[in-house]
Amino acid sequence: MTFINYAAQEINCKIVYYGPGLGGKTTSLQYIHNRTLPSARGKLISLATETDRTLFFDFLPLDLGSIRGFRVRFHLYTVPGQVFYDASRKLILRGADGVVFVADSQPERFDANLESVRNLEINLRAHGFDLRTMPYVLQLNKRDLPRAMPVEELTNRLRYKDEPVFETVATKGTGVFTALKDVSRQVLGNLRRGAA
C-alpha cells in the first residue's frame, strides 16, 4: 500500500524480503544499511532471538531522493523464514507494494525454497494480493558457495512468472542493490500505472 502525503510531499512504499530461514534476507538488509549514506537511511531495527534468528521482522527505512518535489521513501522489511513463524510472516505482508524473494542456492535448501514460494503466494492471497501481478524479483543467494545449484535449474524451478532473477552473495553485497533497484522500479512503475 503506497502512502502519498501531499502536505509533507512524500511517497512511501513498502518492500518485503521473503524466503526460507537462513537464506540471507536479514544479511541483505544489513548490507543495504551499511552501504547507504546515513542521511538517506533510518535505523535498522531487528526483532531477533538471542541467537540472531529473526523473530518478527527487520525494518530499514530508506530515502531514495525526490521525484517532482516529492520525497520517495521505501520501507524495507524482512519476514522470519522459519516455517513455524507463518502467522508473523502473514502479518508483515500487510500493505506490501513489492516482494524480493531470497532463495538459498544450496541443494539441501531447494525444497525449503519451493515451500516458501508457495507460502508467499498463499499469504499474499490472504491480503487480497496476487503474486502474478505484484512487483516481484527472485534473488538467488549464496552464489559463492561451491555446492550452489546451477542458476538455470534454480530459475526454471523457482521462478513464479517472468520476474527478473538476480545472482547474489548477500554477505559481500554482490547483486543486492541491483535486485532492490529492480523491484523499486517495478513498484514506482506500478504506482504510475495505478494513477493513470
Next chain:
Amino acid sequence: MLESDLILYREDNERVMEIIDRLYEDTTARLVVLVDKSGQQIAVKGDTEEFDTTSLASLTAGNVAATDGLAQLLGEREFTILFHEGERDNIHISVVAQRIILVVIFDDNSSLGLVRLRVRRATVQLEKVFRMILDPPHGTTPAATENPALEITDEDINRLFGG
C-alpha cells in the same frame, strides 16, 4: 481484503492535524502519532527530535498486528486498546476506523484516565475524517491529474538510483 493506496491531500491533512494538535494539547502528551496498519507514519505532533517516529510507527504496527493475531486466536474481533506502562513514559495505542493506529506517548504530566478520555473523543472525530479519506464520495477528490505518481517518468526512476 486488498487495501487501497492511502492518499492524504492537503485539506485532509489539515483536518487530521487539527484533531491531533488538540489531542496533544488536551492530554499534555509528549507525542501523538497516527500510523497506518502497514507501518507508515501518517501524522505526528510533539517532540519529534527525541523520538525516532519512523521506527516507532513500524514497531507499533507490528505490535498491533501481533495483537490482532492474538485476538483472532481467542475469537475476538480485535483488541482496540493497548497500553504499555514504563517508569518514565507510557504508550497508549488504539485503533481508528479499523485501519489507522493512534499512538499517544505521555509521562507524569498526564494520566491514563485523561488520555483514554481524550482519545475516545479524538477517535470519533478521526473516524469521520478517515471514512472520507478512505472512501471519498464521488467527485470530491482533487483531479487525478494532480497525483504526482502520474508524472513519474522512467528517467525520474533511473535518477533515484544514480543512473
